[in-house]
Amino acid sequence: MGANLFTNYGEAVAMLLFGIGFGNLLLQTNLIKKIIGLNIMDTAIYLFLAEKGYIVGRVAPIVTDGVQNMEAYINPIPSGLVLTGIVVSVSVSALMLSLTIRLYRRYHTLDLDEISKQLKKEGL
């Protein structure tokens, strides 16, 4: 168990980071800190994918010196998934940031609980 954890330290770190990001996104009340948590969480998954796709001693599957043998290259699919995932997380972060700007202009605070309090006062 412990030995496995040590040899796969990349995955272990990714899980740790995922936990940190998840906790931040869930528990922080400051919206910007929440968005930072979101980005840490997503990046942790990309680290996990990249770790899983990499095979020690091999290179990215770009044929330059005529080597067609599969044994020379890493698995390219996780890298493709990471790219797709990055696109998704960029757009989601942009949307969250724009919502945060809207709320800040209206209520002059980034604290979600404080905003809820002000909304109650407005009695909408």
Added chain:
Amino acid sequence: MDFIQNFPCISIILCLFAGIISSGLKDKAAMWLNAALLTVNTLLSAFTLTYTLSIGQPFVYVMGRFPAPWGNEIRAGALEALMALFFCVIMLLSLFGGRHKLVEEVEEGKTYLYYVLSDLLLSSLLALVYTNDMFTAYVFVEINTIAACGLIMIRQNGRTIEAAVRYMIMSLLGSGMLLLGLCMLYDLTGHLLMSNMKEAVALLVANNAYQIPLIVSIVLMSVGLCIKSALFPFHAWLPDAYGYSTVSSAAILSSLVSKGYIFLLIKIIYRVIGFDIYHDTRIVDILFLFGLMGMIFGSISAIRENDVRRMIAYSSVAQIGYIYMGFGMGTQVGMIASIFHILSHAATKSLLFIAAIGLTDVSGGSRKFIELTGSGYRNKWAGVAFTVGSLSMVGVPLFSGFISKLLFSQAAVQNHTKMLPALIVLGISTILNAIYFMKTVIRIYTPIGETAYTNVTFKDIPIYAAVLVAFIILNVVLGISSQPVVDIIQQGLSTFA
């Protein structure tokens, strides 16, 4: 290959293109494009449904030139086509029913954005229904989330923006967990296509290898989708998002968006993990427990609510609980009941939201119960429609809600260990439903004599009244002739593996 096999792919691509084109159109043109798109998609889904029923088995459509296990695939069977047909019909009706409010509540010159978002939402729903690839499913889950968030915040006030932020946060937590579970499963199986994943998972279980990672990834995906579809403890964002957004958004969010995620979970259970393996992990027991809690606590929150829109929103929490209770039975019969309830709840909840807006409109725009007194007389169409929706939710025969409760009870009786709690909670929940829905119906039909509010007749609201009538017919048809629908669901599920 028959030409009809192209239809699922065509309908998804049509939605994407309509979304892109609408972003350059004026409000009116975007509206008509959207209506035409929904009509065309309804027809395409109906053709696909008759085709799959006639050949009696699902078909696989290869996207691009790469065959499995490398390429991307669409898979359409009776169940998928039925869902797609239903989603298109409900979306069309909800958009027409809420159109006059949309014009009122959104700045002029900006409503075309609403149609861009709903086109994209429909494309993602159809892709979730039809796709056979897990990563494609994840990407469209995110598109669905972003479009839904846009639908909430298109009406600009503090409440809706806050609701949209809360909705996004919960959704992102859910999709993060889904993505992590999906990546783990990819590492275990080496595939992204559902059918190949299932073979690999069966092999893993047979060899008794990687048991803990497999269970972790199943749990992550299930919990992620539960969070996104607002199962009981994760429902905090729901009343604000449904209660303050414009009415079409509320109807679409409650009846379609959450159902899209639930349908993805069904696909994962049947087509990725395999029903028996999923059942053996005991996760179904947890879903069952939270489903039961949702049924009770959702109804209690609805009873305590003093705002009719938020009351209907809390009722959704209870109904989502029913669906997860059906999953939790762990039997085929329970699954059929859940899928029928997805359809019946979609038809009823959107009817209730749209009828409620008619009632509040003739009460000076106030959503408090005291102001709604007698509104059933002022707007007769909305009053009748709200009554039909309430009776259906409570489970009175003739309406669709009765059939789903009947199917749930039958499923409960066949499962010996879970029979007692399921039946007891079903009974309690029905009584609680009756309390808050009948309270509202009695309230809107309490005469108060002369008021300052004006009456509304058919001439003032022809489209709105026609939409309500269509919803009522849909409800009654589902309630009276449910057997063909149940047969299609059964056939779809039996060929789902």
